[in-house]
Amino acid sequence: MATPYAYFQKNIVPLSEAKIGVMTHAFNYGTAVFEGIRGNWNDAEGQVYLFRIKEHFDRLRKSCRIMQIEFPYENEELYSITTQLVEMSGYREDVYIRPLAYKSSEILGVRLHDLEDDFLIFVAPFGPYLDIEKGARCQTSSWRRVEDTGIPARAKITGIYANSALAKTEAQLNGFDEAIMLDERGHISEGSGENIFVVQGDKLITPPPSSNILVGITRETVMTLASQELGMETVERDIDRTELYTSDECFMTGTAAHVTPVVELDRRSIGDGKMGPVASRLVKLYFEIIQGKNPKYVHWCTPCYSKVKA
Numbered sequence: 001m002a003t004p005y006a007y008f009q010k011n012i013v014p015l016s017e018a019k020i021g022v023m024t025h026a027f028n029y030g031t032a033v034f035e036g037i038r039g040n041w042n043d044a045e046g047q048v049y050l051f052r053i054k055e056h057f058d059r060l061r062k063s064c065r066i067m068q069i070e071f072p073y074e075n076e077e078l079y080s081i082t083t084q085l086v087e088m089s090g091y092r093e094d095v096y097i098r099p100l101a102y103k104s105s106e107i108l109g110v111r112l113h114d115l116e117d118d119f120l121i122f123v124a125p126f127g128p129y130l131d132i133e134k135g136a137r138c139q140t141s142s143w144r145r146v147e148d149t150g151i152p153a154r155a156k157i158t159g160i161y162a163n164s165a166l167a168k169t170e171a172q173l174n175g176f177d178e179a180i181m182l183d184e185r186g187h188i189s190e191g192s193g194e195n196i197f198v199v200q201g202d203k204l205i206t207p208p209p210s211s212n213i214l215v216g217i218t219r220e221t222v223m224t225l226a227s228q229e230l231g232m233e234t235v236e237r238d239i240d241r242t243e244l245y246t247s248d249e250c251f252m253t254g255t256a257a258h259v260t261p262v263v264e265l266d267r268r269s270i271g272d273g274k275m276g277p278v279a280s281r282l283v284k285l286y287f288e289i290i291q292g293k294n295p296k297y298v299h300w301c302t303p304c305y306s307k308v309k310a
């Protein structure tokens with residue numbers, strides 16, 4: 001039986017004991033930054049592999065810098081706490097690891113300075129997020145993506161997820177799977193929790209960071225795989241909404257969503273309305289890699305269980 005543990009107030013405790021007070025600043029004002037790391041179950045090896053843990057903690061560090069959160073942890077210490085948590089929790093399935101650095105003072109007053117900071121990590125089981133085989137039916141959101149001049153999207157700030165939640169709920173209550181948000185200039189930005197790619201001929205195209213995207217780790221992974229394994233270059237440029245309607249293929253990338261084809265946008269089929277050949281090759285490669293089954297990319301995978309089958 002798996003029992004979830006958390007790293008909380010500098011100790012590893014059962015998840016049920018990791019509780020914050022109602023006056024915690026981050027809870028009241030959205031002043032926390034976080035990461036989502038997948039632990040992928042490899043059944044043959046009896047192992048959980050964390051995918052690109054370094055890149056996730058590097059991004060967390062940048063988010064902390066933007067939000068003036070002190071983060072006095074070395075990478076090695078972070079890897080050790082995270083793998084230990086997963087091993088103690090004992091899941092034999094895919095898991096999600098949530099590191100979160102936050103303004104922990106129990107005090108009223110909106111600001112970032114003169115507050116205490118703390119850091120926690122928890123683990124939870126986490127299966128598929130969107131239906132990859134079927135693909136996602138999407139809607140252009142009536143909610144625009146937050147601007148760098150308002151809340152910087154390149155930082156993974158808890159408060160920003162009000163923007164994502166408004167868009168996701170609007171799309172789902174309208175009968176779609178996912179929302180695609182535009183930036184203030186009307187160009188494609190991203191999904192509620194995914195980056196967007198289109199395929200046009202032999203090129204991939206994806207919005208640049210200046211379109212107020214979270215600069216995704218899966219996005220970078222896909223750009224690398226497209227170049228190294230498919231011989232396809234990725235162009236980062238502004239994309240109009242109608243380019244998605246007319247592209248050969250479109251797909252979303254994210255730690256939760258993996259690589260999910262977008263088969264419909266605003267009730268228009270994209271391509272032939274099914275997963276296309278480029279997405280199909282990337283999905284296959286991606287799953288092999290995140291489960292530690294591709295020797296060329298095994299450096300992206302961190303094993304958690306110290307005692308595994310040979």
Ligand SMILES: Cc1ncc(COP(=O)(O)O)c(C=O)c1O
Nearest residue numbers: 193194195214216217218254255
């Ligand atoms: C808003 C948003 N965009 C994009 C992504 C994809 O980023 P990554 O591939 O690093 O998970 C996420 C997920 O973390 C997200 O929340």
